[in-house]
Amino acid sequence: MSTEGKGELGGEQQFVSLIHDRLDALRTGAERAVQAGLARAATGLQARLERDVTVSEQGRTVTELDAVESGLCFGRIDFTDGAAHHIGRIGMRADDAERTPLLIDWRAPVARPFYLATGYEPMGLRRRRHITTRGRTVTALHDEILDLADTLRTGHEDPSGDAVLLAALNSARTGRMADIVRTIQAEQDRVIRAPHRGVLVVEGGPGTGKTAVALHRAAYLLYAHREQLARRAVLIVGPGPAFLNYIGEVLPSLGETGVWLATLGELFPGVTATGTDTPAASAVKGAPGMVDVIARTLADRQRLPDPVLEIDHEDHGTLTLDRETARAARAGARDTGLPHNLARPHFAFRIIDALTRQLTERIGGDPYGGPNLLDPTDVAQLGKEVATSPAVQQAIESLWPTLTPERLVADLLADPAHLTDEEADAVRRAPGTWSGGAFTPTPWTPADVPLLDEAAELLGEDDTAARAAAERERRERVDYAQGVLDMAYASRTHEFEDKDDDESEILGVQDIVDAERMAERHEESDHRTAAERAAADRTWAFGHIIVDEAQELSAMAWRLLMRRSPTRAMTLVGDPAQTADAAGCGSWETILAPYVEDRWEYTRLGVNYRTPVEIMDVAAAVPRAADPAFEPPGSVRSTGVRPWARPVVAQNLAAAVAEAVKAESAPGAAEGRLAVIAPRALHASLVALLPEVSAGRSPDLTSPVVLLDPRQAKGLEFDTVLVVEAQTFADSDLYVSLTRATQRLGLLHTAPLPGALARALHGEGEAPGADATDGVDAAGGVDGVDAVSGS
Numbered sequence: 147m148s149t150e151g152k153g154e155l156g157g158e159q160q161f162v163s164l165i166h167d168r169l170d171a172l173r174t175g176a177e178r179a180v181q182a183g184l185a186r187a188a189t190g191l192q193a194r195l196e197r198d199v200t201v202s203e204q205g206r207t208v209t210e211l212d213a214v215e216s217g218l219c220f221g222r223i224d225f226t227d228g229a230a231h232h233i234g235r236i237g238m239r240a241d242d243a244e245r246t247p248l249l250i251d252w253r254a255p256v257a258r259p260f261y262l263a264t265g266y267e268p269m270g271l272r273r274r275r276h277i278t279t280r281g282r283t284v285t286a287l288h289d290e291i292l293d294l295a296d297t298l299r300t301g302h303e304d305p306s307g308d309a310v311l312l313a314a315l316n317s318a319r320t321g322r323m324a325d326i327v328r329t330i331q332a333e334q335d336r337v338i339r340a341p342h343r344g345v346l347v348v349e350g351g352p353g354t355g356k357t358a359v360a361l362h363r364a365a366y367l368l369y370a371h372r373e374q375l376a377r378r379a380v381l382i383v384g385p386g387p388a389f390l391n392y393i394g395e396v397l398p399s400l401g402e403t404g405v406w407l408a409t410l411g412e413l414f415p416g417v418t419a420t421g422t423d424t425p426a427a428s429a430v431k432g433a434p435g436m437v438d439v440i441a442r443t444l445a446d447r448q449r450l451p452d453p454v455l456e457i458d459h460e461d462h463g464t465l466t467l468d469r470e471t472a473r474a475a476r477a478g479a480r481d482t483g484l485p486h487n488l489a490r491p492h493f494a495f496r497i498i499d500a501l502t503r504q505l506t507e508r509i510g511g512d513p514y515g516g517p518n519l520l521d522p523t524d525v526a527q528l529g530k531e532v533a534t535s536p537a538v539q540q541a542i543e544s545l546w547p548t549l550t551p552e553r554l555v556a557d558l559l560a561d562p563a564h565l566t567d568e569e570a571d572a573v574r575r576a577p578g579t580w581s582g583g584a585f586t587p588t589p590w591t592p593a594d595v596p597l598l599d600e601a602a603e604l605l606g607e608d609d610t611a612a613r614a615a616a617e618r619e620r621r622e623r624v625d626y627a628q629g630v631l632d633m634a635y636a637s638r639t640h641e642f643e644d645k646d647d648d649e650s651e652i653l654g655v656q657d658i659v660d661a662e663r664m665a666e667r668h669e670e671s672d673h674r675t676a677a678e679r680a681a682a683d684r685t686w687a688f689g690h691i692i693v694d695e696a697q698e699l700s701a702m703a704w705r706l707l708m709r710r711s712p713t714r715a716m717t718l719v720g721d722p723a724q725t726a727d728a729a730g731c732g733s734w735e736t737i738l739a740p741y742v743e744d745r746w747e748y749t750r751l752g753v754n755y756r757t758p759v760e761i762m763d764v765a766a767a768v769p770r771a772a773d774p775a776f777e778p779p780g781s782v783r784s785t786g787v788r789p790w791a792r793p794v795v796a797q798n799l800a801a802a803v804a805e806a807v808k809a810e811s812a813p814g815a816a817e818g819r820l821a822v823i824a825p826r827a828l829h830a831s832l833v834a835l836l837p838e839v840s841a842g843r844s845p846d847l848t849s850p851v852v853l854l855d856p857r858q859a860k861g862l863e864f865d866t867v868l869v870v871e872a873q874t875f876a877d878s879d880l881y882v883s884l885t886r887a888t889q890r891l892g893l894l895h896t897a898p899l900p901g902a903l904a905r906a907l908h909g910e911g912e913a914p915g916a917d918a919t920d921g922v923d924a925a926g927g928v929d930g931v932d933a934v935s936g937s
């Protein structure tokens with residue numbers, strides 16, 4: 147056996163320094179281009195356009211290059227045929243004539259053996275190397291020998307092949323999710339690189355990497371289908387603002403900034419959903435029956451006179467509109483099949499026509515039964531007068547009002563019809579409150595957003611005025627562009643003029659671009675990314691949609707998402723055992739059948755990378771109580787630290803939590819971040835005793851101690867978790883809360899814990915202390931050992 151390890155670290159250091167120099171050069175180039183662009187006085191349309199495009203594109207490049215700096219190169223694969231590639235966050239080429247590849251993008255097909263090769267299936271590899279860096283310094287190498295006949299050794303061998311993975315999993319959390327690009331596991335890689343078309347469902351228990359995989363899949367899809375997806379944008383839907391903050395850095399660290407991360411509550415432009423619903427309200431609002439309820443509420447707004455409507459026409463006295471005439475007009479408008487606001491002119495036309503006939507009859511009617519005395523011009527004039535009469539317009543508005551989605555849904559919630567009494571009571575709410583002469587609208591909730599979207603579909607947007615304005619603007623741009631072209635023609639060079647135009651090979655700008663095209667190009671100079679434009683457009687069709695915690699979405703939410711995904715290119719990740727929302731939609735079959743029937747793929751992730759086995763054994767007792775066959779995903783780690791539980795008397799609860807936080811933050815306990823997960827009703831009292839804590843709707847997760855309610859904890863993770871009053875949590879909330887810790891878990895409770903959980907904590911058969919005692923004293927120190935059971 148020989149060793150080629152001498153100088154291996156030095157060799158890799160040389161390479162890493164080289165690619166960082168190259169990164170610097172690329173960044174400097176982009177920064178200079180931005181500076182030069184900003185300094186350039188661009189007067190013409192074309193020049194302005196070019197300048198703006200350069201500044202925004204190069205600006206984005208600078209941001210992207212900055213973000214991939216850390217851990218730029220993390221791997222190397224050596225093939226048995228002597229070829230070798232370094233793998234990194236982005237692809238880079240040398241600045242030579244051949245543009246020699248330096249660093250291979252982790253998403254490139256050639257990088258795949260880095261993630262998939264095994265001793266059994268080496269995929270042509272002799273060796274896989276993990277390169278660990280701090281800043282620009284190489285600090286460690288871990289080599290796996292995949293060609294068993296290979297006797298060369300480097301001195302950096304990692305026989306188990308999981309040292310880098312375990313180091314990543316054991317490292318202290320930062321409050322921001324990190325990418326897993328260095329250690330993607332084979333089952334995850336297959337999901338990440340699955341075909342872009344169609345619906346892919348990825349199911350897996352807590353900590354199996356569903357979120358990580360979803361994010362890396364977005365980056366992969368953008369790499370593999372850049373042309374298409376950069377234009378149509380990728381949307382990732384996550385459960386809440388705290389979660390989006392938590393995952394916000396992953397995609398930039400992979401060099402991707404063009405993905406829109408949003409909660410359901412953000413998917414209706416112009417509406418910020420800051421309100422919350424009771425579980426009963428969200429269940430009613432999410433049910434599929436709401437489609438019918440909204441449609442019927444809208445139909446109610448298309449009213450009929452009862453029995454007649456008297457219209458006081460300014461010039462011609464009272465006109466009467468009877469129920470039958472209005473009904474015929476309504477039927478005609480409905481028969482157009484157009485949305486409400488677009489069908490309104492059809493209704494109005496029929497009403498105006500009927501009223502004009504009435505007036506024509508009154509003014510020109512022959513009492514002896516002869517033909518009407520008015521000629522067609524008089525009738526047309528009368529029609530005009532009727533149509534422009536404010537009283538007539540008002541009558542039409544009262545029967546077929548122009549509606550906004552906000553108006554329709556607010557009215558529905560204020561006075562819910564077509565629901566059972568119980569459902570109506572659950573959702574009923576005032577549109578707002580008056581105070582000191584000012585009206586404050588009731589905030590929208592996330593469950594309102596799909597209702598607004600549904601209403602918007604039924605209402606349609608009367609965009610006649612907007613389209614006319616857009617056409618006016620376009621004409622102005624064309625005229626301006628024509629002016630620019632005329633000037634360009636007038637100022638063409640003498641040489642050019644000396645030549646016969648037809649034969650000339652020198653093309654002027656007017657030869658290659660006409661005014662229409664130039665105006666279009668100006669319009670294209672909307673420098674927002676596709677993701678930014680998509681965020682502002684309710685009708686945007688996304689190139690791909692990824693839904694995290696997909697099990698939470700209601701039937702109404704799925705309707706909204708499917709509208710945004712006409713091609714049905716979607717990745718849905720979730721875990722039915724963690725379903726918390728009462729409106730959560732049940733099985734994947736139920737969710738997907740209306741949209742794709744059974745044409746969807748299903749895959750499972752089976753390894754838990756987050757929660758050590760000691761914690762998972764306890765957490766699994768919760769779903770197992772309802773389903774004895776329940777099997778959690780197998781944990782990849784064990785810490786030797788058992789979760790603890792401590793009963794406390796109610797009046798001491800906040801003090802006991804503060805004490806536990808202190809003890810769990812002391813040297814010797816886990817480093818990193820600690821979360822207290824407690825019912826919202828306790829937050830005020832806990833905040834009072836935890837001065838350093840970050841709490842609220844979107845707490846700062848990078849703070850050492852964070853206070854969350856169980857719903858906010860969804861998708862997050864911390865080194866240490868303290869669950870307070872677990873016995874009050876719904877099962878799924880409890881399961882989620884218990885599976886958030888990477889190192890240590892403690893429970894504080896003022897009443898007995900659910901039996902199955904207590905037994906798991908205390909060891910089978912041992913009854914927990916049901917009566918609360920003063921836990922602070924009884925705890926006898928929070929050393930990670932259960933003070934109650936004494937285990």
Ligand SMILES: Nc1ncnc2c1ncn2[C@@H]1O[C@H](COP(=O)(O)OP(=O)(O)OP(=O)(O)O)[C@@H](O)[C@H]1O
Pocket residue numbers: 311314315324325326329330331334350351352353354355356357358359721724755756860861862863885
């Ligand atoms: N291949 C991997 N390499 C390193 N870390 C990983 C890997 N896969 C997952 N992890 C880590 O495991 C933890 C759990 O991952 P993630 O949050 O994606 O799981 P999840 O399935 O979405 O969990 P939950 O459903 O409980 O929210 C994260 O810290 C993630 O970085």
